[in-house]
Amino acid sequence: MSVIAVAAAPHVRELFLDPGTAAALRRLGEVRLPADGADVGDEAVLARLLADADVVVTGWGTAPLTAAVLAAAPRLRLLAHTGAGVKPFVTPESFARGVRVTQAGDAMAYAVGEQALALTLAMLHRLHRFDHALRSGADWASAKDAPPRRELRGATVGVVGASRTGRAYLGLVRTFGARVLVADPYLSDAEAVALGVERVGLEELLARSPVLSLHAPVLPETIGMIGAPELALLPDRALLVNTARSALVDETALLAELRTGRIDAALDVFDAEPLPVDHPFRRLPNVLLTPHEAAGTVESRRRAGAIVVAEIDRFLRGRQLAHEVRPEQLARMG
Template identity: 55%
Template structure:
């Protein structure tokens, strides 16, 4: 629930740089009323219009941003004489703020915690689909193959007792681990920052990447986007995966060499389920679209109704806390800028 507006500064002005279709998804009527009661709002429909955002910033104490909003840099900040908070409705803030924001002492918050559960659920759905070869059966039937031919697929497996490898014990990675372990999977994790105590608490085995890849029936990618993780899964890593294994990517395409993955998938040796791509929208003629061993979704893993509403509520709550003189819950530091996307 939104924070109480009674103690907020009702003379404050807040800029909401969120387009109409996302406002409808992010902000329930109750949450929007709370924000309206707490502050005077300047709402920008064309939220990608840099000039419109600049014109709205003078006198504003908080700015709520969404995907494709202009990056808050030194030039935009020159219009922001009272800005104290940038509340982003998404997870990664690097595309939307610069170091200038932090140097000015402006708070930055994100709502990534709210995405972990739905993305983990989609990763679980992908995992089950790959284990049971559902994408292959679907492609075959829709492609007009006869019943007998459509029934042919590599060996199928249950998740109970399957070896699942997780790259990255992130928020989403941990949510995914809890889901697959609840269904009886054996889980190994590769994460240089995962302590032995945390691994024990999660009920997983911490192993090197090569060990994880060579011993997993499904590999789910949940690592952060940094310079070190760029294309961490390339041709050499994919070659380590056993025949018939599957790769799940609901994180970022940044982590996987897409050309190497395409080459491996074209042979039919591996299966994959992918929500994120180097080029988005994914071109109509992209080879991924025609491969029978690939399950595709258009970057919608966090698109549930409940998740979108939590994103909006999280951002509004941060604004209400600011206006009430309380510290933020989901503040990030300049270190977050190393996450490139």
């Protein structure tokens, strides 16, 4: 019988493995859990857990598969991650050892797209400004004094990155009647036509987009891709939504632009997380903040758990994995 080590803390297991999914996992093999109180972020703890494991299920805080961990886990052949980003866990040594990798990023795309839509709608209707004014003690008339409100129907929305989340978001805003521009060097003209979007360069997208939503991965070429010059291209009263990664944006430049009041922003990701309690973003009326929770719906977590179990089942049966990450793909993943 195959041994499946679940290298995740209890609260992570509860989020991703509901009773039915956990039962399905147990039907695939012998499930090993960390000892109570054990920290799977400790390489020595992880090494002991994987001593005779064929499969490891990873979550937030799991230690990487270093050479030392791999040396203690001679049978390990699959890493199945409950999230999307596998870079913290896989290593050149793990690929060299033949450990295959799969992940559940598809499960989270819709949730992130839907939150990006919710943030877009909230900003278009200036809900964040109204809320800030009323909570800060502004009188009724002053609280009503906000920039003009707009509808999503008929609006032009720029999407940077035709990723899974980008495609989920653009599909949703198109349903509301928005026109969508996409900047993504990997998106072909044929794919753009199939998605019903216009493919343009980044500078053109910024200049034409009253609404901008970021969905690109963090790669050497995307770090800081939205800096002061790019922000200056946005139309007055533009709205920026970032549910992707903070590294895509020069945070200092964004703060300076926001302080002018020229644009508004909705941010789910930050350079420093947790966001410091004294961070200037918290005090600006034109900023809508969420604590890096765009993917955190109940349904998203349950889908992720189901994907992981299905992938392990495929692996153990010798079938093709549906969500495998190969070494050459890792460089393009955020």
